[in-house]
Amino acid sequence: MNYVISNRTRNIFFGLMIVGLASIIYGAVTLNPFGEGHNTTRFWANMFINSFFFMAISLAATFFMAVQYIGQSGWYSAIKRVFEGVSQYIFVGAGIFALVLAGGGHHLYHWQHEGIMDPASPHYDEIIAGKSGFLNLPFFWIATIIYLVGWCAFTWVFRKRSIEEDTIGGTTNHMKNYFMAAWFVVFFAVSSSTSAWHWILSIDTHWFSTMFGWYIFAGMFISGLITIVLFTVYLKSKGFLPGVNENHLHDIGKFMFAFSVFWTYIWFSQFMLIWYANIPEEVTYYLARFESYKGLMLANIAINFVFPFFMLMMRDAKRHAGILAFVGSIIFLGHWSDMFIIVMPGTVGEKLHYGIMEIGTFMFFLGLFLFIVHRSLTKAPTEPKNHPFLEESLHHHI
Amino acid sequence: MSEVKYNPSIIYGIFDDDDDLLQSAKVFRANRISVANVYSPFPIHGIDPVIGHKRTNVSVAAFVFGATGFSLAVLMIWYMLISDWPINVGGKPNWTFAANFPAFVPVLFESTVFCAAHGMSITYLLLNRLLPGFNPRNPDPRSTDDKFIMEINMSDNWDAKYDEVVYLLKQTGASEIKER
Numbered sequence: 001m002n003y004v005i006s007n008r009t010r011n012i013f014f015g016l017m018i019v020g021l022a023s024i025i026y027g028a029v030t031l032n033p034f035g036e037g038h039n040t041t042r043f044w045a046n047m048f049i050n051s052f053f054f055m056a057i058s059l060a061a062t063f064f065m066a067v068q069y070i071g072q073s074g075w076y077s078a079i080k081r082v083f084e085g086v087s088q089y090i091f092v093g094a095g096i097f098a099l100v101l102a103g104g105g106h107h108l109y110h111w112q113h114e115g116i117m118d119p120a121s122p123h124y125d126e127i128i129a130g131k132s133g134f135l136n137l138p139f140f141w142i143a144t145i146i147y148l149v150g151w152c153a154f155t156w157v158f159r160k161r162s163i164e165e166d167t168i169g170g171t172t173n174h175m176k177n178y179f180m181a182a183w184f185v186v187f188f189a190v191s192s193s194t195s196a197w198h199w200i201l202s203i204d205t206h207w208f209s210t211m212f213g214w215y216i217f218a219g220m221f222i223s224g225l226i227t228i229v230l231f232t233v234y235l236k237s238k239g240f241l242p243g244v245n246e247n248h249l250h251d252i253g254k255f256m257f258a259f260s261v262f263w264t265y266i267w268f269s270q271f272m273l274i275w276y277a278n279i280p281e282e283v284t285y286y287l288a289r290f291e292s293y294k295g296l297m298l299a300n301i302a303i304n305f306v307f308p309f310f311m312l313m314m315r316d317a318k319r320h321a322g323i324l325a326f327v328g329s330i331i332f333l334g335h336w337s338d339m340f341i342i343v344m345p346g347t348v349g350e351k352l353h354y355g356i357m358e359i360g361t362f363m364f365f366l367g368l369f370l371f372i373v374h375r376s377l378t379k380a381p382t383e384p385k386n387h388p389f390l391e392e393s394l395h396h397h398i
Numbered sequence: 399m400s401e402v403k404y405n406p407s408i409i410y411g412i413f414d415d416d417d418d419l420l421q422s423a424k425v426f427r428a429n430r431i432s433v434a435n436v437y438s439p440f441p442i443h444g445i446d447p448v449i450g451h452k453r454t455n456v457s458v459a460a461f462v463f464g465a466t467g468f469s470l471a472v473l474m475i476w477y478m479l480i481s482d483w484p485i486n487v488g489g490k491p492n493w494t495f496a497a498n499f500p501a502f503v504p505v506l507f508e509s510t511v512f513c514a515a516h517g518m519s520i521t522y523l524l525l526n527r528l529l530p531g532f533n534p535r536n537p538d539p540r541s542t543d544d545k546f547i548m549e550i551n552m553s554d555n556w557d558a559k560y561d562e563v564v565y566l567l568k569q570t571g572a573s574e575i576k577e578r
Contacts, residue, residue: 272500278488315457397444 003240003377013374016367023360031357033103038351044104045347046357050365051100052199053223053339055093056216057369060224061086062155063188069174069181074392075251078243081382082231084162086224087155088376089369094148101144101199108347111135111205128205135202147195154184162384169386192217203346207285211270216342218263222304223335225256226328231373233321233328240382243394246319250398253318257308260331264305288345292352296341303334336362406560406577407553408434410537411567413546416442422570423448423548429566431558434551437541459521460514467513471506538576548572 027046031039065083068076076083106112110128115121117129117136128135158177165173193213201212209215229252235241274282289297308331317323344352384390413419420442423433433449436442446453476495479485479502484492491497523529541547550563567575 268500268503272503275500276488278490313461 001240001242001381001383002379003235003238003374003382005374005378009374010371013367013371016363017371020360020362020364020367023356024364027357027360038348041107042348042353042357044100044107045343046361047100048104048108048347049336049339049343050361051093051097053336054365054369055090055097056220057224057227058087058089058093058155058373059151059192060221061228062090062151062158062184063192063221064224064228065158066154066181066184066188069178070185072178072389074389075248075396076393077387077389078383078393078396079228079232079241079248079252080162080384080387081377081380082228082235082241084159084380085373085377086227086231088159089372090155091152092368092372094152098144098148109202109205110346111202112137131205134197135205140198143194143198147191150187150191154180154187158184162387163380165387166381166385171388174388192220200342203343204285206281209270209274209282209285211266215266215270218259218266219335219338222256222259222263223332225252225259226332226335228252229256229324229328230332231377233325235377235382236321243383243390245396246321247396247398248393249321249324250315250319251396253312253324256324256328256331257312257318260305260308260312263335264301267301288350289341292350293341293345296337300334300338300341304331304338307331307334407551408537408578409550409552409560409563409567410576410578411548411550411572412538412540412574412576413548413571414544414573415571416440416546418571419546419548420445420448422567422572425566425570426548426550429558429562431550431555431563431566433548434554435549437536437538437547437549439542439544439546442546454525456518456521456525460518463517463521464510464514466517467510468506470513471502471509474509475502475505537578 024047027043031043033040033043061083065076065080065087068080068083101108106114110116111131113123115123116125117132118124119129157180161173161177161180196213196216200216201208229249232241232244232249232252236244271286274286308327311323311327312318317327340358387393411419411422413422416438419436419438423436423445426433427448427450436445436449438445445451472495479498480493480495486492487498487501490501495502527533527535536542537549538545538547548567550567552558552560552563555563564575
C-alpha cells in the first residue's frame with residue numbers, strides 16, 4: 001500500500017513553504033545577506049540553524065536504520081519505510097546546507113576572516129592561527145564534501161536496495177545492506193564528530209570541548225527519533241501501517257525517553273566540567289549563553305529533560321500514540337531551540353532578535369522537510385514486502 | 399481408611415519444553431482450569447496473560463525507591479555541605495544549595511540509582527521469598543535447570559476432577575507428574 005498525500009496536507013506544506021520563503025525574502029531584503037555586519041550574520045545564522053537541524057534529522061534516520069541492520073533486529077521492519085522516508089530529505093538538505101556554508105563564510109565562521117591567520121595583518125589572532133592545521137578553507141571544504149557526499153551515497157544505496165528487495169525477495173539485498181551498514185557506522189562514528197567540530201564547534205573559534213561531537217550527535221539522534229515517532233503515529237492514524245501496534249510505539253517511545261536522558265547526560269557532563277574548573281577561556285562559552293540567553297537556556301533543560309522524563313516514564317504513556325505525539329512535538333521544538341542556542345551566541349551574539357526571519361526560516365525548512373519526506377513515502381509501499389524479519393515485526397510483542 | 403479417594407491438593411506437571419508448557423496452559427484455560435503458577439529457568443514470553451498473572455506494580459516501587467534516594471541525598475548534601483560546614487571548593491559561592499547545584503548532581507544521580515537498584519533487588523527477593531530463611535516455593539530444583547513446571551491448585555478448581563487434570567497434562571506433553 002502506497003501512501004497518498006491528500007490535497008489538504010499538500011496545501012499545508014506549500015503554505016508553510018510560501019510563508020517561510022516570503023519571510024526569507026523579506027529577511028534577505030532587510031538584512032542584506034551579501035553585505036557586512038550584524039544583520040548579514042543574522043540572516044546566515046538562521047539559514048545555518050535550520051538547514052543543519054533538518055539535515056541532521058534525516059542523517060539520524062539513516063544512522064538508526066544502519067544500527068538496526070547491524071543488530072539484525074526484527075522489530076523495526078514494519079516501520080522501516082518511515083526511517084527511509086525521513087532519511088530521503090538528506091539529498092535536498094545536504095545541497096542547501098552546502099550553499100549556506102558557502103554563502104555564510106566568514107559571517108558564520110570568525111576564523112574565515114581574511115588575514116586572521118596572517119601575522120602581518122591587523123586582524124591577526126594568534127590563537128586562531130595556531131588552529132590553522134585543522135581550520136583552513138581547503139580542508140574545510142574537502143571534509144564537508146566528503147561528509148555530505150558520503151552520507152548521501154549511503155542513504156541512497158540503503159534505500160535503493162530496500163525497494164529492490166520488495167520485488168526480488170530473498171536475503172541477498174538484506175545482507176548487502178548489513179555489510180554496508182557496518183561501513184556506514186564506521187564512517188559515521190568519525191564524520192559525526194569531525195563534522196560537528198568543523199561546522200559548529202568552529203563557530204566559537206577560541207573555545208573547544210572534547211564532548212562536542214557527542215553533544216551534537218545526541219541532539220541529532222533524539223530529533224530524528226521524535227520525527228520517526230511522529231511520522232509513525234501519523235501514518236498509523238491514516239491506516240497506512242496496519243502491521244504497527246502499540247508494541248512498536250513502545251519501543252521507539254523507549255528510545256525517545258532514553259535518548260532524552262542521554263542528551264541531558266552529555267549536556268550536563270560538558271557543562272559541569274567547565275563550570276567546576278572555571279577556566280576563563282572555557283567558561284566564556286557558557287557565560288555568553290547564561291548572560292543573554294538565560295531564559296531560553298533554562299527552558300531548554302526543562303523542555304528537553306524534565307518534561308519528557310516525567311511524561312514518558314510510565315509504560316502506558318509510551319504505548320499511547322496521543323501522548324507520544326504530544327510530548328514529541330514539544331521536545332522537537334525544544335531541540336530546535338537547543339540548536340538555536342548552540343549557534344546564535346557565537347554568530348549574532350548578544351543582540352539577539354526573535355522576528356519574522358527566525359520564525360519564517362523555520363517554517364520554510366519545516367514545510368520543505370515535511371513535503372519531501374511525505375513525497376518519498378508515496379514512492380514505495382509503506383510496509384516492506386520481503387524484509388527477512390518482517391514476520392517477526394508483525395508479531396512483535398513486549 | 400482406604401475408602402477415601404486419594405485427592406492431592408496440588409498437581410505439578412513437569413515439561414521438557416517451554417513451548418509445550420505454553421500450549422498446555424492455553425488448553426487448561428480453554429477447559430476453565432486455572433493454572434496457579436509456572437516455574438521456569440527463564441521467562442517464558444507471553445505466559446502471563448495465559449495463566450492470568452497481571453502486571454505487577456514493581457515499576458511504581460522503583461519510582462518510590464528512586465524518589466526516596468533522591469530526597470535522602472538532598473538532605474544529606476544540604477546538611478553536610480551547606481548547613482553544618484560549608485566547604486569552599488574552587489572559590490565558588492557555597493552558602494546556598496542552588497548556587498552549588500551542578501556539583502551535587504552526580505551525587506544525587508548516584509544516590510537515586512543506588513536506592514532504586516537496591517530497593518528493587520530486595521523487593522524482588524522478598525516478593526519471591528528468596529531471602530535466606532524463607533522456605534523455597536520452588537517445588538523441584540530441576541526447574542532452575544532444564545525443566546518447566548506448571549502448578550495446578552485443586553482448591554482453586556473445585557469442579558475439576560483429578561483424573562481430568564492428569565489426563566490433560568499427559569495429553570499436552572508433560573513428561574512427569576508430581577502431586578502434593
